Amino acid sequence: MKLKDNLKWLPKTLIGMIIVAMVVASFDGVALSMIISNVTKFNQHSTNKEVFIYISLSILGMFLVYLAMVLKEYLKNRALKIMNIHLKRDYIYEQVQISNVKDDASSKVSKIFNDFKLVETDYFTLIFELIGSLLTSVVSAVYILILNVPIGLLFILFSMLPMITPKVFGAKLTATAQIWQNDSGRFLSKVTDLFRGINSIRTYRAQKEMYDDTISYLNTEEIAYEKMNNSQVEAMFLTIMLSMISFLLPLGAGLFFVANGYISAAVVIGIFLASDRVVGPLRSSSQYLNQMKTTENIRKDLREQVIQFKDEAPLDPNAEPELDLVNVSFSYGPNKQILKDVTLKIPFGSKLLISGSSGKGKTTLLNLIQGFLTPTVGDIEIAKKLVSSDGSNALAYIRQEPYLFDDTIRFNLTLGKTFTDEECLAILQRVGLVAELGPDLLDQTYGENGNSISGGQRQRIEIARALLFNKKIILLDEATSSLDENLTHQIRKIIWSLPCTVIEVAHQYDQQELQDNQVLHYQLDGGTMKLI
Numbered sequence: 001m002k003l004k005d006n007l008k009w010l011p012k013t014l015i016g017m018i019i020v021a022m023v024v025a026s027f028d029g030v031a032l033s034m035i036i037s038n039v040t041k042f043n044q045h046s047t048n049k050e051v052f053i054y055i056s057l058s059i060l061g062m063f064l065v066y067l068a069m070v071l072k073e074y075l076k077n078r079a080l081k082i083m084n085i086h087l088k089r090d091y092i093y094e095q096v097q098i099s100n101v102k103d104d105a106s107s108k109v110s111k112i113f114n115d116f117k118l119v120e121t122d123y124f125t126l127i128f129e130l131i132g133s134l135l136t137s138v139v140s141a142v143y144i145l146i147l148n149v150p151i152g153l154l155f156i157l158f159s160m161l162p163m164i165t166p167k168v169f170g171a172k173l174t175a176t177a178q179i180w181q182n183d184s185g186r187f188l189s190k191v192t193d194l195f196r197g198i199n200s201i202r203t204y205r206a207q208k209e210m211y212d213d214t215i216s217y218l219n220t221e222e223i224a225y226e227k228m229n230n231s232q233v234e235a236m237f238l239t240i241m242l243s244m245i246s247f248l249l250p251l252g253a254g255l256f257f258v259a260n261g262y263i264s265a266a267v268v269i270g271i272f273l274a275s276d277r278v279v280g281p282l283r284s285s286s287q288y289l290n291q292m293k294t295t296e297n298i299r300k301d302l303r304e305q306v307i308q309f310k311d312e313a314p315l316d317p318n319a320e321p322e323l324d325l326v327n328v329s330f331s332y333g334p335n336k337q338i339l340k341d342v343t344l345k346i347p348f349g350s351k352l353l354i355s356g357s358s359g360k361g362k363t364t365l366l367n368l369i370q371g372f373l374t375p376t377v378g379d380i381e382i383a384k385k386l387v388s389s390d391g392s393n394a395l396a397y398i399r400q401e402p403y404l405f406d407d408t409i410r411f412n413l414t415l416g417k418t419f420t421d422e423e424c425l426a427i428l429q430r431v432g433l434v435a436e437l438g439p440d441l442l443d444q445t446y447g448e449n450g451n452s453i454s455g456g457q458r459q460r461i462e463i464a465r466a467l468l469f470n471k472k473i474i475l476l477d478e479a480t481s482s483l484d485e486n487l488t489h490q491i492r493k494i495i496w497s498l499p500c501t502v503i504e505v506a507h508q509y510d511q512q513e514l515q516d517n518q519v520l521h522y523q524l525d526g527g528t529m530k531l532i
């Protein structure tokens with residue numbers, strides 16, 4: 001993500017207004033310098049009117065500058081809002097498109113709330129500060145040079161003196177900070193060990209030894225801390241001395257000019273006051289640039305997106321797609337073959353239960369059907385169309401722990417799409433939820449992740465959603481394994497009566513029940529599917 005990408009989001013009028021406000025605001029050093037330096041022009045011959053006009057103009061000038069500063073902040077906030085919305089919106093958009101259930105949701109949420117905050121404070125905001133500082137620096141430098149070139153240059157050059165400090169002390173400051181950081185890390189792990197291992201320490205009566213050992217690390221750490229602070233004091237002393245020289249020497253040179261009648265005292269005061277606004281902001285600018293670099297990695301991940309959701313053709317309610325696995329082989333690596341040349345025709349409406357001991361590849365098979373994984377060899381087709389990595393619109397996947405949104409049952413069913421209450425209720429009736437939760441269930445909310453409804457009810461809300469969306473193939477991965485026997489029977493009765501293909505992966509089943517309901521039982525073993 002480059003600066004020009006961000007500017008593209010901002011309206012041109014806003015950019016223009018920001019530039020104008022920044023330019024006016026950058027006169028703050030110049031305005032103050034003009035006001036104070038001109039004080040020397042007043043004496044016992046000045047009239048009250050002159051004083052009044054002078055103060056009024058000063059107030060007006062400063063008012064304009066401060067107004068521009070405030071305006072700049074307002075406009076900056078507006079620009080930040082626009083940039084934040086674009087940044088977060090585009091990221092969410094991208095993730096909505098590419099994420100799947102296996103991705104870590106918390107890292108994405110943290111990115112939006114932490115990483116993007118950092119991009120705002122350490123990149124976007126600093127861009128404004130950087131431009132403001134550079135403008136202030138240029139405006140003040142021009143003003144100083146207009147007042148008097150040699151004295152102006154002298155002030156500017158000397159005001160760079162404090163920059164010597166980092167050159168002299170930089171290495172020492174970094175080294176002492178690094179030593180303290182290391183010692184502090186060692187002390188931290190010692191203390192952590194001490195408290196974590198307290199049971200063993202007590203058992204072996206080693207309190208004194210462990211305490212002494214830890215305290216020796218504490219001493220080392222505190223000595224390093226003192227050294228680091230002392231080198232900062234030394235650096236500060238040098239900076240103060242250099243700062244003093246940086247204005248006193250050019251001031252002396254300026255007064256020499258005044259004494260010899262080359263310039264007025266007002267000019268020296270003016271240059272003196274404004275010179276502070278030349279190098280100071282330049283110094284800040286280089287700090288801003290360094291700070292902005294820290295967000296480089298985060299920004300590298302962010303790409304410009306064009307918001308455009310794909311319009312998928314709605315599912316044909318009368319479609320009866322067949323699911324075909326054609327010579328499918330899959331392996332996670334050279335020695336990790338999971339499926340070997342599996343060919344299976346699953347006509348629409350079939351009910352399958354796939355069992356197999358742990359690690360045989362049942363979940364892998366469901367992931368392949370969903371397009372999360374691609375067969376190493378062979379094809380998976382739904383209605384004779386290859387399943388892409390986007391998955392198929394005809395599929396619904398129901399896992400052991402269905403996720404419910406912190407909203408009403410209506411929202412959980414429709415996910416914001418348009419369905420009538422009648423359609424929703426008819427489906428909820430079919431999965432037995434109307435009888436259990438009452439006729440007003442559509443408006444009921446069940447807290448974050450649907451915690452206040454039972455596991456069986458959650459499963460059925462997911463099943464109801466699949467039916468409402470007209471899904472033609474429903475995959476269930478251990479969906480009933482956390483339910484008791486009664487609920488498992490109840491859910492299976494529902495899914496086996498659904499007008500769609502159902503493929504359930506399960507460890508627990510009743511062979512007789514499967515036969516009674518014409519459910520095909522496949523066992524996955526050694527990479528092949530055997531019909532039991």
Ligand SMILES: Nc1ncnc2c1ncn2[C@@H]1O[C@H](COP(=O)(O)OP(=O)(O)OP(=O)(O)O)[C@@H](O)[C@H]1O
Pocket residue numbers: 332336338356357358359360361362363364365
């Ligand atoms: N992303 C992956 N990379 C490498 N190996 C994997 C990956 N995912 C799963 N495996 C391995 O593939 C094998 C099959 O895993 P899978 O989860 O499909 O088995 P499963 O039959 O569903 O097991 P369970 O009944 O315990 O859920 C296991 O040995 C597993 O460790």
